Amino acid sequence: AGTTPGCASCGMPLMEKDSEQRLLVEIAKQQILNKLHLKERPNITSTVPRAALLTALRKLHKGRVRPDGTIELENKIKETKDPGYEIVSFAEMDEMNTTTGTPSGLTFQFLQERDHSIQVLQSALWLYVHSSDTPNRGPRPTATAHIYLSGSGEGSSNRTVLLEKILDAQQSNWHTFPITHTLQAFMDGGKRRLQLEVTCKEAGSEPGQGQNLCELGKSMDMAHQPFVVAQVRLRDDSKHILQRR
Amino acid sequence: SLRCGDNVSVCCKKDFYVKFKDIQWQDWIIAPEGYHMNYCMGQCPQALAGSPGIASSFHATVFSQLKANGINSAVSSCCVPIQRRPLSMVYFNSQHSIVKTDVPDMIVESCGCT
Numbered sequence: 353a354g355t356t357p358g359c360a361s362c363g364m365p366l367m368e369k370d371s372e373q374r375l376l377v378e379i380a381k382q383q384i385l386n387k388l389h390l391k392e393r394p395n396i397t398s399t400v401p402r403a404a405l406l407t408a409l410r411k412l413h414k415g416r417v418r419p420d421g422t423i424e425l426e427n428k429i430k431e432t433k434d435p436g437y438e439i440v441s442f443a444e445m446d447e448m449n450t451t452t453g454t455p456s457g458l459t460f461q462f463l464q465e466r467d468h469s470i471q472v473l474q475s476a477l478w479l480y481v482h483s484s485d486t487p488n489r490g491p492r493p494t495a496t497a498h499i500y501l502s503g504s505g506e507g508s509s510n511r512t513v514l515l516e517k518i519l520d521a522q523q524s525n526w527h528t529f530p531i532t533h534t535l536q537a538f539m540d541g542g543k544r545r546l547q548l549e550v551t552c553k554e555a556g557s558e559p560g561q562g563q564n565l566c567e568l569g570k571s572m573d574m575a576h577q578p579f580v581v582a583q584v585r586l587r588d589d590s591k592h593i594l595q596r597r
Numbered sequence: 598s599l600r601c602g603d604n605v606s607v608c609c610k611k612d613f614y615v616k617f618k619d620i621q622w623q624d625w626i627i628a629p630e631g632y633h634m635n636y637c638m639g640q641c642p643q644a645l646a647g648s649p650g651i652a653s654s655f656h657a658t659v660f661s662q663l664k665a666n667g668i669n670s671a672v673s674s675c676c677v678p679i680q681r682r683p684l685s686m687v688y689f690n691s692q693h694s695i696v697k698t699d700v701p702d703m704i705v706e707s708c709g710c711t
Contacts, residue, residue: 376613376615376634377615377620379634380613380615380632380634381615381620381622383634383703384632384686384700384703387700387703388686388688388698388700390690393622393625394625394688394689394690394691395691396624396625396689396693398693400689400693400695405627405695408695409627409687409695436698437696437697437698438696438697438698439694439695439696439697440694440695440696440697441692441694441695442693442694461692461693461694462692462694
């Protein structure tokens with residue numbers, strides 16, 4: 353009956369307000385890090401340009417960006433057993449060789465969890481392709497995009513064609529290239545750096561001629577930084593193994 | 598489910614909110630802006646055991662077996678979360694990639710006695 357001094361549940365003596373507040377903040381921090389499988393808070397050394405961030409989040413499956421730039425997250429109504437992750441990885445770019453127009457390299461880094469294998473449910477590469485500015489009186493201008501997987505190991509020059517796609521070059525716009533299987537093979541290989549090469553050549557241009565319409569290289573507008581979106585989940589078999597033990 | 602006031606006596610939900618800016622976490626957590634780490638506290642006298650809904654827990658099962666068999670024990674029921682919801686988060690990992698996930702069971706919505 354009535355209020356009992358101290359903790360109403362465990363009977364411990366009351367803590368100082370400040371120390372209770374500090375304790376609860378520490379518990380909150382620890383809980384978030386545990387649930388995100390992080391040992392400590394990530395150390396953010398360089399910030400992603402806000403424009404690139406907002407572009408990427410607009411493309412992320414469920415997130416929506418309010419006009420004031422804040423993020424609206426869809427409230428989960430139904431509990432999903434294994435919500436999984438959606439990852440946006442921004443490209444680190446090599447400098448493009450503008451004179452020869454040789455393909456330019458994009459490097460994406462993915463953190464692999466040591467004791468979890470990852471299942472890639474869906475993944476796409478987002479590239480910003482400029483419109484062609486060569487005068488064109490004929491039909492709608494197009495460009496052909498080639499995506500290559502760079503060979504593994506230093507200095508290795510071999511590369512594998514992943515896909516080829518005819519793009520509408522009438523207007524500058526974002527284009528997506530599905531790379532689900534490529535990313536799955538990459539994750540299964542346990543590597544950390546996915547290296548792609550990209551060319552977007554105007555249709556009708558001679559080999560080695562014509563503009564590369566993909567905006568790549570350090571001099572590009574940061575709002576058009578290429579990125580990979582991936583929807584991933586911890587693979588069930590790793591849980592199964594746990595149960596067997 | 599009751600919401601705790603300043604003086605806590607019976608099992609209730611205590612609101613507790615951490616703003617990420619206040620703990621200098623806003624640089625790596627893009628959304629949301631804070632975390633409602635609500636928790637349950639308060640007494641569960643015998644009369645309240647099992648109210649306002651049975652907490653599905655091992656403790657509840659054992660407790661109801663003891664009661665059903667008329668075993669008068671010193672076990673008291675506990676004030677525990679009976680409803681939780683996930684926390685949707687968008688954050689930078691150490692690779693500066695953006696990660697979005699729904700972390701299950703992160704926000705206590707209501708409390709009850711087992």
